Amino acid sequence: MLAYKFDWGVLWRQPSGEWLLQGLWLTIQIGALAWVIALTLGILFGTLRSVRFWPLRILGSVYVEVFRNVPFLVQLFFWFYAGPMLFGKTLQFKINALSGLNYYVAIVALGLYTASRVGEHVRAGFASIGHGQYDAVLSTGMTPVQMYWHVMIPHALRLIIPPLTTEFLTIFKNSAVAMTIGVAETTFMSYKIDEQTFHGLEATTGAMAIYLVLGMTVVKLMNVIEARFQIPGLMSR
Amino acid sequence: MFDAVLQNLPYLLGGFLTNVQLAVFALAGGLFLGTLVGLGRISKRPWVYHPVTLYVNLLRNIPLILVIFWFYFVMPILVGRTMDPFVSAAVSFIVFEATYFGEIFRAGFQSISKDLVSAAYSTGLTYRQTAAYILVPIAFRRMLPSLITQSIITFQDTSLAYVIGLQEIVRRTTIVDSMEVRSIQLYSFVAVLFFIICLAGSRISLHYEEKSRKAKVL
Numbered sequence: 001m002l003a004y005k006f007d008w009g010v011l012w013r014q015p016s017g018e019w020l021l022q023g024l025w026l027t028i029q030i031g032a033l034a035w036v037i038a039l040t041l042g043i044l045f046g047t048l049r050s051v052r053f054w055p056l057r058i059l060g061s062v063y064v065e066v067f068r069n070v071p072f073l074v075q076l077f078f079w080f081y082a083g084p085m086l087f088g089k090t091l092q093f094k095i096n097a098l099s100g101l102n103y104y105v106a107i108v109a110l111g112l113y114t115a116s117r118v119g120e121h122v123r124a125g126f127a128s129i130g131h132g133q134y135d136a137v138l139s140t141g142m143t144p145v146q147m148y149w150h151v152m153i154p155h156a157l158r159l160i161i162p163p164l165t166t167e168f169l170t171i172f173k174n175s176a177v178a179m180t181i182g183v184a185e186t187t188f189m190s191y192k193i194d195e196q197t198f199h200g201l202e203a204t205t206g207a208m209a210i211y212l213v214l215g216m217t218v219v220k221l222m223n224v225i226e227a228r229f230q231i232p233g234l235m236s237r
Numbered sequence: 238m239f240d241a242v243l244q245n246l247p248y249l250l251g252g253f254l255t256n257v258q259l260a261v262f263a264l265a266g267g268l269f270l271g272t273l274v275g276l277g278r279i280s281k282r283p284w285v286y287h288p289v290t291l292y293v294n295l296l297r298n299i300p301l302i303l304v305i306f307w308f309y310f311v312m313p314i315l316v317g318r319t320m321d322p323f324v325s326a327a328v329s330f331i332v333f334e335a336t337y338f339g340e341i342f343r344a345g346f347q348s349i350s351k352d353l354v355s356a357a358y359s360t361g362l363t364y365r366q367t368a369a370y371i372l373v374p375i376a377f378r379r380m381l382p383s384l385i386t387q388s389i390i391t392f393q394d395t396s397l398a399y400v401i402g403l404q405e406i407v408r409r410t411t412i413v414d415s416m417e418v419r420s421i422q423l424y425s426f427v428a429v430l431f432f433i434i435c436l437a438g439s440r441i442s443l444h445y446e447e448k449s450r451k452a453k454v455l
Contacts, residue, residue, distance in 0.1 A: 004314045065436060065439075066432065068435075068439075069389075069393075069431065069432045069435035069436050069439065070393075070428045070431050070432050070435070071393035071394070071396040071397075071407075071431055072393075073396045073397055073399060073407055074396060074407060074424060074427050074428050074431060075428070077407065077410075077411070077424055078420075078424040078425070078428060081414060081420040081424060082420035082421040082423075082424050082425070085420055085421050086421065169298070173298075173299070173300040173301075174300070175300075176300035176302045176303055177300075177302055177397070179302070179400075180399065180400060187300060187302055187303050187306070190303070190306070191306065194310070200306065200309075200310040201307070201310040201311055201314065204303055204306050204307040204310060205307065207303055208295075208299050208303060208307065211298060211299050211300060211303065212295070212298050212299070215298040216298075
């Protein structure tokens, strides 16, 4: 054992005590905003994978496969370092000069990545709806677009709330990767405390506690949503 | 077009080899510890069940990147000297992934009928023998698709060892990029490399899923 003097005071002494809470606020922002992107695109691409017109189905599959099979860290670095270059020389310098670019890139990259995982669940949701329902809805005279918008998507979403809860928890955990491009979220802050005080063990332990509390809060929140939107007559969890 | 990649190809692939090595250690250790975790999660002894459950629930709610940092800080205190980033990363991955593999094994164990277990006991097998010859092989076969999927995720996760300075492919790519400034081709190359391997893995997983659906063995 190395002689190590624990100093849990770094968790509440100023200024380091405040950093973790500031980090938590950023973690919540990134997770929540990325979730909006992930849900929107995930529903879109997941639905595309279930339609009868095959070019759209392939488009949905390609999106999901590409974003699911490349590590999130690589995607994040691609969007952050290579992303601005895709817009050509003049625009590139303007984009790189934006303040808070890393914050926006983190949200978009996390949203795009999580959308592929949401898309998988949405597809599974559609697969679990019997084929009879498609025919029944179409026989009422609805167009395919109306069918998806008014019947199939709401039905599929209500079926997949439990796995979506898991994804919602995962998005906050994955947001920690944003520290690698300098976004000052919770994990970044625990590392910063280590740099300033050499008490990284206490700081990372404190950050773990923050993630645990955040996770439990999300689970409580989702339980309420799940109970509210449960389909009557189906087995509950 | 791919000049920066080609000029640094041995250096980059050397980094990728580190990812593969790390994944091998993480999978071997994670599967072994995960089997024990899975058995602990179905244990009827409260002094086994509760600590294991606590361990699983704690680790699954924390970002992997934070776990990597935590071990990087805690290992020198336990061992008494500074750790090689590879060893530190391997330990974090084993401890972290074991909880995910453990939950997969638990689902596999719970899918085995009680009658089969009773039959095993009635032939005189001990708990240890029942676990080793009945529970683990059946659960492993049934959960193979999930285990492969989780293995792919583990392989992707090895890139996160970047944060403690391990010379894996993403770290080396940032080093090359800082000199060459060819971000598009460099990061595309890394993405394609991971994509090919992970896509192949997910196809294999799909193959076993189809197979087990058709065969319904055991």
